[in-house]
Amino acid sequence: MTGAGLLLRFDLRRDRAKLPWWIFGTALLFLIQSTQSQNMYGDPRELAGLRETIGANTAVVAMSGPAQLLETIGGEVVFEIFGFAAIVVALMNMFLVGRYTRGDEETGRAELVLAARVGRRAPVGAALLLALLADVVTGALVFAVLAGTGLPVGGSLLVAAAITGLGLLFAALTALAAQVFEHARAVYGAVGLFLGAAWTARAAGDAADSGLVWVSPIGWGQRTLPYVADRWWPVLLLLVTAVLLVVAALALLDRRDLGDGLVRSRPGRPYASRALGSxxxxxxxxxxxxxxxxxxxxxxxxxxxxxxxxxxxxxxxxxxxxxxxxxxxxxxxxxxxxxxxxxxxxxxxxxxxxxxxxxxxxxxxxxxxxxxxxxxxxxxxxxxxxxxxxxxxxxxxxxxxxxxxxxxxxxxxxxxxxxxxxxxxxxxxxxxxxxxxxxxxxxxxxxxxxxxxxxxxxxxxxxxxxxxxxxxxxxxxxxxxxxxxxxxxxxxxxxxxxxxxxxxxxxxxxxxxxxxxxxxxxxxx
Amino acid sequence: MAAISISGLVKRFGRTTALDGLDLTVGEGEVHGFLGPNGSGKTTTIRVLLGLLRSDAGSVRLLGGDPWKDAVALHGRLAYVPGDVTLWPGITGGEVIDLLGRLRGERHRARRDELLDRFDLDPSKKARAYSKGNRQKVALVAALASDAELLLLDEPTSGLDPLMEAEFQRCVRRVREEGRTILLSSHILAEVEALCDRVSIVRLGRTVESGTLAELRHLTRTSISVETVRPITGLSGVHDAVVDDRHARFDVDDTQLEPVMRQLAALGVRSLTSTPPTLEEMFLRHYGPGNGAADGTGNGDGR
Structure with a gap:
């Protein structure tokens, strides 16, 4: 891990123009949703009406999340925005970690860095630390926005923790994928595919009210049921999974050559097809x-x-x-x-x-x-x-x-x-x-x-x-x-x-x- | 008729002047070396020839046409290898070669495959997996597989290993035997010496020397190392002389060669080696220390 601190500062500098957009964007999603929902359904009777019309609509439940969340106004905010914010945070972590691990390795920048007095694990470590920093700041802002708009403090803290945990899980997953695939694009493809599958499993699970949601980390995040049941243990599930993924990533890293992956990229066409002629x-x-x-x-x-x-x-x-x-x-x-x-x-x-x-x-x-x-x-x-x-x-x-x-x-x-x-x-x-x-x-x-x-x-x-x-x-x-x-x-x-x-x-x-x-x-x- | 004739070409980018009255004439069927330090304007010149940049002043003729107005028609008769080859990451080298050939309206599968073999390039790899040298090979194979009358090669071998360099030289000689024209911008002086009929040297956007290698040598000094029968004293008309009794090493201007030889003959020559100036020495004479352009950065990025 020698040099990870220095690399972290360097990564921060490289990302200073991109990262704030992701973080503030995520917080903004919650801010808009919280004010809008409280304006529209602030009255318990309106919320009850919503529960009847929307909660019974399978399509909406599939798009949003479990209908239990509609019990309270805070839960309604989570119902509407959490699934979407989860995608944004997952993508932020995917690009962040992918860029500074396999992305740098593929372009040859990692070679330059690793030739210096820098440990083999330092680039991955710095990328994960940066992700941790980004996810904690995102969580803090989400908490500030939710509690600041008048929602209960305990539930707001849980939403923030769930968002941070989800982010860390996807950061760790990307770190693992970066050891497996040779090219950054393939890493993004694999993590993106997993994200899509996680979202679909959650949607199908919520629509059918089945256990399928427990396959999906997004489902874990939503099943914390903030403001309704305030369960903390799914957050622990997110964190433990993230740690296990990081351990697996480091184990692979220690066993492979620089630039290598477990999955070799397939060769393409040696001749252009007819379509590629203009x-x-x-x-x-x-x-x-x-x-x-x-x-x-x-x-x-x-x-x-x-x-x-x-x-x-x-x-x-x-x-x-x-x-x-x-x-x-x-x-x-x-x-x-x-x-x-x-x-x-x-x-x-x-x-x-x-x-x-x-x-x-x-x-x-x-x-x-x-x-x-x-x-x-x-x-x-x-x-x-x-x-x-x-x-x-x-x-x-x-x-x-x-x-x-x-x-x-x-x-x-x-x-x-x-x-x-x-x-x-x-x-x-x-x-x-x-x-x-x-x-x-x-x-x-x-x-x-x-x-x-x-x-x-x-x-x-x-x-x-x-x-x-x-x-x-x-x-x-x-x-x-x-x-x-x-x-x-x-x-x-x-x-x-x-x-x-x-x-x-x-x-x-x-x-x-x-x-x-x-x-x-x-x-x- | 000349394949390329440029006179007084000026190109400015905002306040910087990349080309400041550049002249260049390339005869048909010749291999012309285009030399100059980084940022001297070689790539800018080639981009003007391709009609990608519009000249601010001066006249430019390419294969009898105007490179700006007749760009598309002229491009059908030339092939180009960029100095910095960037490819599409998800597309294989073989696909790029085929695409560029088809866009020029040509299809030479046999020659293409032969070149891939010669340059030892795997066409089924996606471009993101290629090294710099392999990206350059993709562009080279695409250009060399064509029937173009004129090849514009911008530092085409800077990433190639010596084996591939030799292969490249063989290909250039074949192109020349077919009577086609090549403008070869290069930093590898041995390559230019081996391949080029004529050479133009540019500096700060201006041509400072142009001619055959023999003509250029004529303007420079020959190095001579000599051993004589009698001790050497009082040599005149030589430079940087190191005399040690009967041995001497010195440089002599080509114009002074005859009088110096007379003096040596009078001393009784036992052995004599004369080395003509290498291109490198000529090059360094123009850009070396004391010439005001030693840093080689010239006038900026020179694009």
Missing amino acids: ATGLAWRLQRGSLAGWVVGVALLGVAYGSIGDSIEQFVADNPEVTAYLPGGADRIVDAYLALTVTVGALLAAAFGVSAALRARAEETSGRAEPILATTTSRTAWLGSHLTVALAGSGLVLLAAGLGEGLAYGLTVGDPGQAFRMAGAALVYLPAVWAVVAVAVLGIGWAARAAAVAGWTALGYCAVVELFADSFDLPGWVQRASPFVHLPEAPLEAVTAPPLLIVTAVAAALTLAGLAGFRRRDVGY
Whole structure:
């Protein structure tokens, strides 16, 4: 472990820009949920109503957690947010530990470090210490946020401990995976797969009210039942497992060569397949994995939204404040709810589009665009290849949001046709999605260094206007700058062609301007 | 017609001037060595030739066309090996070679496989598993497998071992026998001496020497070591002379060679070895201590 302290300080420095976002983000989730839940269900009668409508809905229980939590308002907060926060904290620990163990080993940085007066276990030790530090700080903030918003101190402490324990378990699991696999990507893949399986086991276990939840560490965290039963022993389970995983990781570490893993990476194709024969083929190959992830993730979110569509009417009757968030007020509650939630799907589709377009910029700055542009591939064709993925892919993500939501809603009301209706409704937002992507393209063409800022700012702006304009009472001109405002709020409002065509035309003009700018500038900066 | 003709090329990045009136002429069918310390502007020049950067002043002709305007058409006739090869981590070397070939509109499976064999490269490994040398081999095989008229090679062998270096030299000679042109930017002077017909040396974005190796040598000094019958006294026209009775070692300007030889002949020569200046000596003369550019960092990153 010689040198672990020094490495810890160095890792802290390397991570100073990333880690705070994860930590504050997690605390923010609890802050928002706690204030929102206490506003809406502060009254015991409202909470009882919620227990009846939501607690009996299997789909919601599968998405959130055990219905016992709905006994108290604090439990309701945990019910809504814990499963999601667990994913965030798990990912934080996975990337943190993966980066400083297998990630450094793969790039050769570990070799440089280990050649100094540094113990073999020091890099792993430093990474785990950093994870411990991050998880304890996260837990402390979560406790402060929950207790600070008026929830009981004991339960808040338990939530914080469960979050910290979950984080440590995933840090330890990543440390173990880092000894097993040769490449950081495989480590992330394995831990990510485990996380997905843990979440699914918990969801299935909660939905069927079976013992399956006890397979999943996320289930352990939720079954502490904070504010309801305040069980501490599942936290101990998390910590003991984490320690065992660390012991296993160190045992493997002591027995292997630097750079080696237990699982060798499989060789790939010695010859390119027919599909990898053009710039677009390459762009598709580079982005298909992330596209698949977005499609599945957004479709699941749609399912979550759709599954409570049927109970929304009752829900709003019990909680009239909610109407402030819904376009069209209380009249056509379900359609208003569907329109709002599909808009969230559209914002996420735009987020995929922006990240896919910015992939072109990442290719450029890393020098990987150069060999492609030195062939007969024109600049327009090269940037166009990534744009094709961004524009078509964002359409696919949007479609997945609508289909998922329509399917789940359709199943709860016994009308499968809803899937098609909602898929169509979702596509109404496509011109606005493309307009947001086009801003990123414009940036790539004319202000390359600011392209990422331009794209994400445009998306953030639209999100604020779409989700908060009504409750914040934003002035009209602020709202009109968002392309979403100009589109009909399907399925609530009737769809007409002119606004769709106009927004599409604006998106096309911005995209073409961006392409024109890219033809004129130096590449590689 | 020249394959490449550049005159007075200027390229600025903000306030730094990467190229400051660079000249370069590469004849068709020649292997041209492009020498200069890090940051002297070699890579920037090649990127201008590829149409990736737009020149601020000067004229640039590549294979009879304008590299900026006719980029796509010209790229069909050239192949390029970048100095710093970055590949896509999840894609195998074989796939990258095939992709780059297809993007140039070519398919030469037999030659590709032969080159992979020569360079001892496993095409089924994903790029993240390749060392620097192996990444470079991927780019080299992709370029050498093509029929391009012109090969732009930016320090292509900096990560290769001596065996692979020899293989590379064999490949370059074959390309040259086929009458194709190569611009070879390099730091390995022995390689340039072995391969290049003509050489251009750049410094701080400007060409300081250009010509055949013989022409360049003409401008420099020859080292002579001599043993004479009678003791050596009063040699004139020599530099850095070390005289020890009948033995002497000194450098002589090529223009002074004849008078010095006369003096030696008068003393009765018993044995004499003359060493022509190596490229390394010429190079160091331009960049060595006392030349104001000894640090080799030149004018910045030179990209």
